[in-house]
Amino acid sequence: MIPTVPELPADVQALKERLAAFVEREVYPLEQRVAEAGRIEDARVDELRRKARAEGFSMLNMPEEAGGGALSMLGQVALEEESGKATNGLGFAVLDRGPAELWDIATPEQRERYVAPILRGEFREAWAVTEPGAGSDVSALAATAERDGDEWVLNGEKWFVTSEGEPGFYLVLAVGEGEQLLFIVPRGAPGLELARTPGFLHDPYLDHHPELVLRDCRVPDANRIPEGGGEGAREWFLVERLFIAARCCGAAARSLDLARAYALEREAFGVRIAEHQGVSFQLADSLTELLAARLLTYHAAAAFDTEPDRKVVHGKVAMAKLYASEAAGRIVDRALQVLGGRGYMTESPVARFYREVRVDRIWEGTSEIQRLIVSRGLLKRGVETYLR
Numbered sequence: 001m002i003p004t005v006p007e008l009p010a011d012v013q014a015l016k017e018r019l020a021a022f023v024e025r026e027v028y029p030l031e032q033r034v035a036e037a038g039r040i041e042d043a044r045v046d047e048l049r050r051k052a053r054a055e056g057f058s059m060l061n062m063p064e065e066a067g068g069g070a071l072s073m074l075g076q077v078a079l080e081e082e083s084g085k086a087t088n089g090l091g092f093a094v095l096d097r098g099p100a101e102l103w104d105i106a107t108p109e110q111r112e113r114y115v116a117p118i119l120r121g122e123f124r125e126a127w128a129v130t131e132p133g134a135g136s137d138v139s140a141l142a143a144t145a146e147r148d149g150d151e152w153v154l155n156g157e158k159w160f161v162t163s164e165g166e167p168g169f170y171l172v173l174a175v176g177e178g179e180q181l182l183f184i185v186p187r188g189a190p191g192l193e194l195a196r197t198p199g200f201l202h203d204p205y206l207d208h209h210p211e212l213v214l215r216d217c218r219v220p221d222a223n224r225i226p227e228g229g230g231e232g233a234r235e236w237f238l239v240e241r242l243f244i245a246a247r248c249c250g251a252a253a254r255s256l257d258l259a260r261a262y263a264l265e266r267e268a269f270g271v272r273i274a275e276h277q278g279v280s281f282q283l284a285d286s287l288t289e290l291l292a293a294r295l296l297t298y299h300a301a302a303a304f305d306t307e308p309d310r311k312v313v314h315g316k317v318a319m320a321k322l323y324a325s326e327a328a329g330r331i332v333d334r335a336l337q338v339l340g341g342r343g344y345m346t347e348s349p350v351a352r353f354y355r356e357v358r359v360d361r362i363w364e365g366t367s368e369i370q371r372l373i374v375s376r377g378l379l380k381r382g383v384e385t386y387l388r
């Protein structure tokens with residue numbers, strides 16, 4: 001039985017509090033610099049990452065045998081919530097996560113060659129699944145993989161490849177021998193081309209999202225994930241969805257906090273604006289939705305750790321992502337309204353969240369796709385399955 005409201009173990013709670021203090025002390029001033037400069041300086045991010053590593057916030061998602069923290073999903077979600085309070089994607093540099101989903105399906109050689117350097121902080125990976133003709137519908141992938149002796153020849157186009165700096169390799173999903181296969185394509189592989197790096201609404205942001213072209217790109221068979229590549233990509237989606245929900249809770253909490261503080265201090269028409277119900281009711285709606293989003297997210301995280309039926313886990317995670325990302329959009333929007341003109345200045349974290357949380361309804365599966373997952377599960381398994 002999954003606890004409806006899971007309790008955080010004491011060590012996770014202590015870690016969460018330490019992380020919250022770190023984000024406030026180290027990241028908030030950096031955000032201000034970014035707002036002033038209009039860009040993120042690499043050297044400062046490197047310094048932030050080093051400090052976070054020294055504090056023990058990195059690689060907590062990786063299993064012990066990989067040298068990671070083997071933290072439960074509930075614990076990871078509790079930390080992601082804090083990292084979500086940072087804007088400009090800077091939280092990613094604090095909770096420097098490793099590719100746990102890749103670790104699970106990689107060969108020992110692939111782990112040594114590609115995952116171990118990530119754990120040492122030498123480079124990062126990037127997932128290349130989406131294509132110009134295949135976004136929500138991953139079954140429509142058109143990238144191809146053809147075997148040629150002990151090599152594979154890859155052709156296709158990949159979009160929105162979220163990358164932090166220059167990734168050490170890309171995880172490319174392509175169709176070969178009648179199924180979706182996952183390949184490790186190192187940066188600089190012959191035939192791999194970085195076509196374009198478009199701008200996005202959330203810029204300046206830690207990550208960029210380039211478009212890749214694979215033109216007769218050759219990789220050795222040793223770079224093919226032996227089995228379960230498509231499944232591995234779906235597991236990555238699942239985990240990322242949960243983290244999106246958690247970060248949305250963090251973003252919403254910080255925005256609401258700022259709106260509350262302003263409402264208590266600002267006066268208009270002879271009283272503090274918090275005394276106008278037009279303002280205080282907005283705050284009430286936001287707090288209610290935030291708590292609901294948080295409970296759902298923590299519940300889904302507990303289900304991830306303990307529910308044996310992965311289909312049910314998918315449904316609960318989809319509900320968390322759907323609700324938390326949509327609630328965060330409303331909460332941030334109301335916070336901006338309460339802050340008035342000050343909320344619209346880019347030096348306000350709320351203005352930045354206003355742009356940044358919008359993508360949470362899109363990436364890793366749009367709200368509509370989450371509704372599809374939830375409705376299909378409900379129709380097949382019934383209501384009670386999802387209430388346990």
Ligand SMILES: Cc1cc2nc3c(=O)[nH]c(=O)nc-3n(C[C@H](O)[C@H](O)[C@H](O)COP(=O)(O)OP(=O)(O)OC[C@H]3O[C@@H](n4cnc5c(N)ncnc54)[C@H](O)[C@@H]3O)c2cc1C
Nearest residue numbers: 127128129130135136160161162209362363364365366368
């Ligand atoms: C900033 C950013 C970073 C990203 N990072 C990555 C990454 O690292 N790796 C990666 O592989 N991908 C990444 N993506 C891609 C992302 O996962 C896709 O954008 C997302 O899955 C939606 O696909 P699409 O944009 O092609 O939209 P489309 O699939 O074209 O959908 C368009 C609209 O149609 C709706 N729709 C589609 N099908 C249905 C349906 N059956 N029922 C109802 N509505 C439907 C959608 O909900 C949406 O509103 C990223 C995207 C962004 C914006």
